[in-house]
Amino acid sequence: MPELRTTIPVLPEGATLVDSHCHLDMEDYRDDLQQVVERAARHGVSGIVTIGIDLASSRQAVAIAGRFKTVRATIGIHPHHADDVDQTTLDELALLVERNRDQIVGFGEIGLDYVKRHVAPERQRSALIMQLGLAKELGLPIIIHDRDAHEDCLKLLQSEGPFDQGGVMHCFSGDLEFARTILDMNLYISIPGIVTFKNAQDLQAVAAQIPLDQLLVETDGPFLAPVPFRGKRNEPLYTIYTAAAIATLRGVALSEIARHTSDNACRLFACTFSSDEAPTS
Template sequence: MFIDSHCHIDFPELAEHGDALFTAMRDNRVSHALCVSVNLPAWPRVIAMAEAHDNVFASVGVHPDYEDETEPTVAQLVELARHPKVIAIGETGLDYYRLQGDLEWQRERFRVHIRAARECGKPLIVHTRSAADDTLRIMAEERASEASGVMHCFTESQAVADAAIAQNFYISLSGIVTFKKAEELKEVARTIPLERMLIETDSPYLAPMPFRGKQNQPAYVRHVAEHIADLRGISVEEVAKATTENFCRLFKLDGVIC
């Protein structure tokens, strides 16, 4: 079985598919999914999705691209994370690609999420784009390794992957790894320890080959696993087993779904 470690099935363009989304997951041996929060106003929608489906978990956090937000506090995030279906803090991090100018507010927001994760004992979901050095620096300064977490939708270099793993983080690969021109990322997929790998869709975005350009969905995470298996010269069953066990270990679900 496969687990989609990062998706946004609460977004209207996916939620409107209803039961068909979950039927497709079952047909493709995708047993569970983590529905990831991007801002607090929409968080009730995220947790409602998790409450409605036994095989869906939730996170709580504010994405770095959401500039005009009331900043979350450590106490607020910790309180929301008490919900039994919430297994992570985030997604959080830094994005210097989409936004320009003084981004100190992003860095402070990231620090707040790390502190909340350490306080509540739940791992972080980290987004980083064009900001790897600052992301790793802040993780180290705030002792993110104590919470652990995942570098989601990883597109960085081998050196960044190694540095994140050294800080007790996992590397999650999305449909991007199936793209023909993603040669550097394919090499990361070949070389990182299998016991530190997760797979995801980030749906509704970034559909893997052969669905590139179409709307993504959790069922397609199987294609990510199949491509990684081809790159590493191992069976897809081995990738499925490892990434499922890693998900359970990271998000403290051993004995719950594994």
Template sequence: MMLFDTHTHLDAPQFDEDREAMIQRAVDAGISRMINVGFNRETIPSTMKLAETYDFIYAAVGWHPVDAITMQEGDLEWIASLCKHEKVVAIGEIGLDYHWDTSPKDVQQRVLRQQIGLARELNMPIVIHNRDAHEDIVKILREEKAGDVGGVMHSFSGSWETAKQCLDLGFHLSFGGPITFKNAKQPKEVLEKVPMDRFFLETDAPYLTPHPYRGKRNETAHVRLVAEAAAEIKGISLEEIAAITTKNAMERFGIR
């Protein structure tokens, strides 16, 4: 059985004390591939280093909406140059975050549009971060023809109505720790309805830790707990969920 954590932050400072051991725990738990996400000036270089160090770690690079205000002239060209690297499989995480008041909405939207334009130019899938911005996200994805490249709605938390709009635009949905939470009805209901070939699994480690470790540091090995919850929701075996979601991710991100 092989599992794929499609969104993790192995370079986060929370792992500075035991990074190698934490990665080995993930391998021992059956996680055969991981995408580490670099999202600003600090995490993009450390993401590239991880991808170059480990055969089974791939990279997504982009500018996070929370950090949109820090994006400078030349940063888009930097991302474009990194996308030529064989281990870079997506541009992200990019998007909108209206929860944290760190970057003005108009700046977030401009930076998102710029990166979608780059993705279309390079024919690269995108990883979308969306927090409290469902309507604007769908609007911008539609206006910028993001469906031409597609990608993934990371840690999807919207309604089934929003999910349908994203699926219609050619995007996959990714689910993490929240589908293991007892009271998280909406992501479970959405996952139940999503076609088998249109979703992935992730941890977003060190965040969004699944039950029964909620409240503690998350790590990539816990994607197995997410897979177990997904198997129960979909009414199939853990082995089938692992095979389906790994195949979906490898095809979407162009990984052999």
């Protein structure tokens, strides 16, 4: 297990990280968003992808990406809001992409959540199918949310694919066998801060063994803060703790994890993050 760290692990000179998934539009960041983004950049987290979960949050994500050079946005309707997915909403999302191509780098998060089941599974599945179609039409990579729905997610990804722009299984929660199936579909696997939790053996095995060129790191902030901040607000800076834990698990240098995961994020999201510039506002 990675040791507990009370000071921020320092990225080696020149190394950078990308937080592939967080929710900067959420209430939790309302009072200090600028500090959160700047703090991350100052410590080498030079890219942040802020994720839409419904129409309003997708719009906010785009607006936030417009404010900061290190931030890009994705748009989409989360399975918790699958009831919102109809033709009108899809048209709005498409319009948003059309008008903000520079800011929008992916479609999601979309997927299936059979833990909370805010929306009936069948409705979740039809919302996912519609959005996968639109993502393909728009030429955007997909960001998939899958909680306790591995089998159905897989089935739909297989029936609706292939996805030429690729995609990522965010906040990965399966075992190594499921990871291999996802990797075979040429999707990325994004490892959250949960990997630092003592009881996360399955996720640690995945993080230790999947190929470095299909690995991403994320906070999913404000949720799921890594040790030593477990239970507190998560923020993009803490991507460093997750990357450091993965480096320890794999027995490689942190810079190695940083280099690969940053390259992967730039490849998947087809963008460069302005690492050497301060945020614009």
